[in-house]
Amino acid sequence: MTEKTIGFFLVSSGMDETQWPELSGTELQYGDHTWELTGTVDVGNTGTMLAVEAKQVDDVRQRKAVLRFALDGDAPSLNPGNLGSHFDSLEQAGGTQHLVVKKAARTYRYELHGFEYE
Numbered sequence: 001m002t003e004k005t006i007g008f009f010l011v012s013s014g015m016d017e018t019q020w021p022e023l024s025g026t027e028l029q030y031g032d033h034t035w036e037l038t039g040t041v042d043v044g045n046t047g048t049m050l051a052v053e054a055k056q057v058d059d060v061r062q063r064k065a066v067l068r069f070a071l072d073g074d075a076p077s078l079n080p081g082n083l084g085s086h087f088d089s090l091e092q093a094g095g096t097q098h099l100v101v102k103k104a105a106r107t108y109r110y111e112l113h114g115f116e117y118e
Helices: none
Strands: 003-006 009-012 016-019 027-030 033-043 049-056 064-070 087-093 096-103 106-117
Touching: 027 087, 027 096, 027 106, 033 064, 049 106
Parallel strands: none
Antiparallel strands: 003 009, 016 033, 027 033, 033 049, 049 064, 064 106, 087 096, 096 106
16 A cells, blocks of 8 residues: 655545545635536545545636545544445535535535645
């Protein structure tokens, strides 16, 4: 397994990739740009981080990037071995974006912490 640090995220090649079709085409504002999410999501080994593929739609180059969402503190996380497609919504409070995932009796709120161009 290969790991590297991007910002304060430890990114591992052991992430589990999944498709969340209901996330595809969703737009959000972050970092003075508009991003359109593709629906491809990588979930970190412990489920505390999501790497969501996106393209920048407010630029003619439509650059591709990965948006990094993480749980706060010791919040419970998704089980990477049992992901399914459970995207619920995107929420914005002030300048903070959250990706909300709902499973059975539990809701997970991942905060957007940054992005990296591909």
